Amino acid sequence: xSKKTIQHIRFVYSIVLSLMLIVTGILLxxxxxxxxxxxxxxxxxxxxxxxxxxxxxPVWVTVALSVIGLIAMPFLPAEKSRVKAMKEKxxxxxxxxxxxxxxTCDQNALLLIKKEQKMHTILQIGAIAxxxxxxxxxxxxxxxxxxxSADYNASVIAACLWILPAAFVAMGASIAFLYLENAxxxxxxxxxxSAIAQSKNVSSAPQAQKHRNHAKLMMGIRIALLVIALALxxxxxxxxxxxxxxxxxxxxxxxxxGLG
Numbered sequence: 001x002s003k004k005t006i007q008h009i010r011f012v013y014s015i016v017l018s019l020m021l022i023v024t025g026i027l028l029x030x031x032x033x034x035x036x037x038x039x040x041x042x043x044x045x046x047x048x049x050x051x052x053x054x055x056x057x058p059v060w061v062t063v064a065l066s067v068i069g070l071i072a073m074p075f076l077p078a079e080k081s082r083v084k085a086m087k088e089k090x091x092x093x094x095x096x097x098x099x100x101x102x103x104t105c106d107q108n109a110l111l112l113i114k115k116e117q118k119m120h121t122i123l124q125i126g127a128i129a130x131x132x133x134x135x136x137x138x139x140x141x142x143x144x145x146x147x148x149s150a151d152y153n154a155s156v157i158a159a160c161l162w163i164l165p166a167a168f169v170a171m172g173a174s175i176a177f178l179y180l181e182n183a184x185x186x187x188x189x190x191x192x193x194s195a196i197a198q199s200k201n202v203s204s205a206p207q208a209q210k211h212r213n214h215a216k217l218m219m220g221i222r223i224a225l226l227v228i229a230l231a232l233x234x235x236x237x238x239x240x241x242x243x244x245x246x247x248x249x250x251x252x253x254x255x256x257x258g259l260g
């Protein structure tokens with residue numbers, strides 16, 4: 001996919017999502033005003049759910065667009081500083097590879113470079129497979145309207161048990177791939193520099209090894225933090241914490257902030 005096509009896709013997506021967010025926000029405000037005008041106090045969750053059910057379609061469309069963005073946008077990179085830095089690293093790697101003499105350089109370093117290139121391809125395929133594996137069941141669940149009953153709160157919680165973990169896993173896989181890709185490019189640069197230096201009888205192995213160890217340590221810390229965060233979020237959903245927060249939010253909105 002060309003750079004221009006990616007920019008067009010991101011532009012159209014941002015416009016559509018922005019419009020849906022504006023429309024949904026306006027509808028939510030109108031619904032709150034209508035609930036207040038009804039005046040049937042106390043406002044029960046059932047009454048609130050009935051009023052908000054009228055705007056369920058635009059809300060779900062907005063949620064779906066947001067989820068699609070979380071899953072798809074990492075694979076449609078924008079022109080940002082981090083992306084530019086990654087491109088510069090790849091350009092540096094390409095220039096260094098042109099200077100590398102594969103006949104006279106250290107063959108072990110050459111094997112490491114090829115191994116990194118194969119690993120990059122495997123990681124890319126794996127990330128796509130993980131995203132598809134978690135996204136497809138979540139989409140099937142979301143579009144099966146039998147899962148949504150008159151009890152909107154219970155339906156939302158049940159849907160979140162499917163959709164939120166899938167979204168977090170897909171987002172985590174995408175982020176992990178980007179970090180691993182960046183680390184792979186940095187390692188390749190180190191290997192190529194080391195091979196060029198060795199071909200000129202200049203040893204740079206200690207620096208390259210130090211750089212690799214530091215990169216492995218940082219990657220391990222980032223992955224560990226991501227796994228812990230996902231585990232805590234899923235645990236909070238499964239142990240009923242999300243239902244408590246939702247009930248408190250309903251009580252606050254219906255009793256304290258102008259609605260009750």
